[in-house]
Amino acid sequence: MAGVYVAGVGFTKIAEHWDRDLEHLMVEAANKAMEDAGVSSVNAIYVGCALSEPLQDQMNLGALMAECAGLVGAPALRMEAAEASGAAALYAGFCDVASGRSEAVLVVGGEKLSDGLSDEVSSGMMMMSGRSWYEGFMGADFYALNALLYRLYSKRYGEEGIPFFPVISHEHAEGVPHAQYPFKISLDRVLESPFIADPLRMLEVSGIGDGAAAVILVNEDLARRLSSPKARIYISSATDYVNPFDREDPLRLQSVLLAVNKVLEQAGVSRSEINMIELHDATSILAALCLESGGFSPPGEAGKLAMKGEFGLNGRLPCNTFGGLKARGHPFGATALYQVAEIYLQLAERAGKNQLDNPRVGLTLSLSGVGAAAFASLLKKE
C-alpha cells in the first residue's frame, strides 16, 4: 500500500455558532487546512457529517461543500458512521490516496448541533446508538445505554476513577483557543453534578456544540514537494453488534481492539511506541472502555491509572491533549478530524502550551454509538 501523509489541518473554534451555516463552518476549516498544507486544489472531497438531515434538513453535502469551497468539479462524497462520521470520511479519503487514484484529497467534517433543541439532538443520538424500532422505541438513548454499561462496570470493578476522566480533559483544554469549554473542573464538581442517567452524571458526558475540522491527505510524491510538516497516517476500522448487550462481554469493545490491532500492524508500531492517544470520551465510561479494550490499561484499572496521573500531559500516556470530546467539544462529524489535527499539531511541535516532549507516534479512537463501529488512526512523525 502506498504511503499517505497528512500535509495540513484546519479547524474552527467549537462553540454555538448561531450566525453561521454548517457548510460555512466546513469551508473555514477546509480553507485553513488547504493553506496550511500549501495546496490550491484537490482531486476529491470527503465530507463527514452525522445529523444534517434532522437538524439542517439538508442532504447532498458533498456537492454543496464543493460549491461553497470553490472546488466545483471535484468529486465529493459524504460519509456517515454516526458519531464517527469524520473518521469514516478520513477512511475513504485515505483509501483514495493509498490506492493511487488521487494525489491530494480534502477530508472535512462538520456538525451544527445548536440548530436543534437539546431533545432533538438526543433524538438524533438515539438514531445513532441503536435501532429505531428497538432501543429507540424503548427510549433507551445513548446516555441510557452508557449508564447501563457503567452499572455493569461498577459491579465488576467498582467506579473508582471513572469520573476523573472529565477532569483530565478539562485540565488539558484550559486556555485552548479552539476548545468549547477551555477551563478546569474539579472532581468534586463532577461528582456533585446531577445525573443525566444514573450513575452517569451531567459532567461526565460531552456537550452540544458546533464545529468543523479538515485534514489534507497527500501521496508520497506530493508530500515531498510540499514544505509543510508531514505525518504519515494509517487508519483501520472494525464493527461489533450494535447493541452492547448482544455482545459476549459488553465491557470489552471488540471493535476497538480489532481496529487498534489492525492499525498497529499496518504501521508496524507496537503499543509501547505510542506517545499519546485521543480517546472517544463522549462519556467517562467510554473513555475507560476505550483504554481497556484497546489494550492500554488492564481491565478495570483505567480509572485508577487516571487518578495516578498516567493520562495527564506529563504522564505515561497523555490522552486528549487539547481536551478531548468532553472539553474541546464533540461536533460528531468533525470530532475525529479534530483528533487527527491535534495529533498532527503535537507531531509538528505546534501544540503551544500543551506541547508534549518530542512525540513521534499518536493514536486516535473514534466510535459510533457504543462501539458499534470503531476507527483507529495512527500518525507517525516523518
Add this chain to the structure above:
Amino acid sequence: MRVPGYWRNMPFLYRLAGWKCVHCGAFHNYKPVVCKRCRSREFAQIELPASGRLIAYTTVRSPPKEFAQVAPYAIGLIELDDGTRIISQLTDFREDELRDGARVEAVFRRIRVNGDQGIIEYGYKFRPALRRS
C-alpha cells in the same frame, strides 16, 4: 419510527417473539435473513420467557423528544429466565424496588404517541414480579 416499521416489528414488541438460529442458538428479535453469528439461514420462531431479573437500570432524565411526555422514565437491562438479555422500559416500580436482581415480568403497555398523526404505539414493558410464596 414510521407506522410500517412499527407494524413489521409487532411480533417482538407485542409478545417477545423472535427467531432462534437452529445451528448456533443466537436469538434475533427481528426476522433475520442470515444469522448474525454464524450466517446460517435456518431459524425457529420462539417466544421468550416473560419473566427474568433486573441486572442494570437507569432513569432517563434528559429524554429524546419522542419521550418528553413520559420523562423521567426507567430503563432496565433484563436477563430473561432463558438467559436472553433485553432492554425495556420499567413500569410500576417504586424507587426502592429498583435494585440488582429484582424479579420482573413483562406487561403490555402504551409506549408513546408518535408523529403528527398521533399514532398510539404499544409494546412490552417490565414491572416488578409479585413475590412468590
